[in-house]
Amino acid sequence: MVASFAALVLLSGCEQKDPPPLDQQLYVWQRQWTSAHDAALQGSRADFSTLRVLALQAFPGAGWSRARIDPALLKRDGRPLIAVIRLDGQLQALDQDEVTAQIQQVLSDWQTQGLTVSGVEIDHDAGNARLPAYREFLKHLRTALPATLPLSITALPTWLHSPELPALLASVDSSVLQVHAVSDPRRGLFDPDQARQWAEAWSRITSRPFYLALPAYGVALLPGANGAPVVESEVPIERIVERRELLADPSQLSQLAAELRADPPAHLAGLIWFRLPLAGDRRAWSLNTLRAVARGETLDSRLSLQLVARNGLYDISVSNQGNLDRAWPQRVTLAVKDCDGADALAGYALQQRPDLLTFTRLRDGRLPAGEQRAIGWARCAFIDQGGSNVHP
Numbered sequence: 001m002v003a004s005f006a007a008l009v010l011l012s013g014c015e016q017k018d019p020p021p022l023d024q025q026l027y028v029w030q031r032q033w034t035s036a037h038d039a040a041l042q043g044s045r046a047d048f049s050t051l052r053v054l055a056l057q058a059f060p061g062a063g064w065s066r067a068r069i070d071p072a073l074l075k076r077d078g079r080p081l082i083a084v085i086r087l088d089g090q091l092q093a094l095d096q097d098e099v100t101a102q103i104q105q106v107l108s109d110w111q112t113q114g115l116t117v118s119g120v121e122i123d124h125d126a127g128n129a130r131l132p133a134y135r136e137f138l139k140h141l142r143t144a145l146p147a148t149l150p151l152s153i154t155a156l157p158t159w160l161h162s163p164e165l166p167a168l169l170a171s172v173d174s175s176v177l178q179v180h181a182v183s184d185p186r187r188g189l190f191d192p193d194q195a196r197q198w199a200e201a202w203s204r205i206t207s208r209p210f211y212l213a214l215p216a217y218g219v220a221l222l223p224g225a226n227g228a229p230v231v232e233s234e235v236p237i238e239r240i241v242e243r244r245e246l247l248a249d250p251s252q253l254s255q256l257a258a259e260l261r262a263d264p265p266a267h268l269a270g271l272i273w274f275r276l277p278l279a280g281d282r283r284a285w286s287l288n289t290l291r292a293v294a295r296g297e298t299l300d301s302r303l304s305l306q307l308v309a310r311n312g313l314y315d316i317s318v319s320n321q322g323n324l325d326r327a328w329p330q331r332v333t334l335a336v337k338d339c340d341g342a343d344a345l346a347g348y349a350l351q352q353r354p355d356l357l358t359f360t361r362l363r364d365g366r367l368p369a370g371e372q373r374a375i376g377w378a379r380c381a382f383i384d385q386g387g388s389n390v391h392p
Contacts, residue, residue: 023270089125
């Protein structure tokens, strides 16, 4: 009996405990806040614990620029708030005193506006050769900030090759490993296998918590000088040229997130999604899709035809009743009788026969999950919705 009890105690002590669930956070990266932030913040509150908000940027030549946040919205939101300071990687050097003073002023101003800052994140894409100087700056900043205020950094996978990395990571409380858009953008925004390898390698170097920054957005590539592409993101570039659109695949990210939840690398504390999507943001996943990925839901887009009739005049729309954003359908065909007028709206062209209306897509576009888009109108005696089809 004693031996059996001892064996039971031994087995209990060796039993593997489930890892804690991965935290999920959001970057709020708009330089100018609008009324659309209100709905986006409210809609994201249930699924994302913390907001990492762009606060201040420094660019070579352009100097310092503050993001025009809405402090009332952040105060009402109430989630933990991390101020992100973007120091462009092309800056020749970091003036420790000036940068520290700028950060302290932002923190003071936010506090005056009634905001409680839960941490500071430095986003600086330093080259490997400059990591020793970057570490010295972080040590200086750490002593200038309140001891109770966590300090984190955004980190690059290329730093894995530097012997300076362990000491750099030891100078901050946590790190955020950016695993998207880190190589030639012509090769895509994201590689899930590579991201997993980087996370595993990072976990073997750091002894402190780290997060993965994951993409929920797209960019366009414009032709540039010497063959190098110009990247267009949330800010339009006023040039009439052909654009190649790149978009992070929600299915790939959903699969990676599921794998990380089931078997997280050591010290991985959570996932941070870039970025909070606003209504009308054509280069970000919809909030419905982002939430579905964060929750681990099965992704599905369900396109259907919507007809609204008023005295024989039909407004024709396509809706996406799933949780996954979807490309505009290639074609929509309607079985009709006795039509005396019809037309397509922007993005579609109409071909008309006595018994059939065909709306054909002219350009690319996305139909966000949970939304609908008007494609045309028709004045007909009858439209047979059962005989009509949406062709993805």
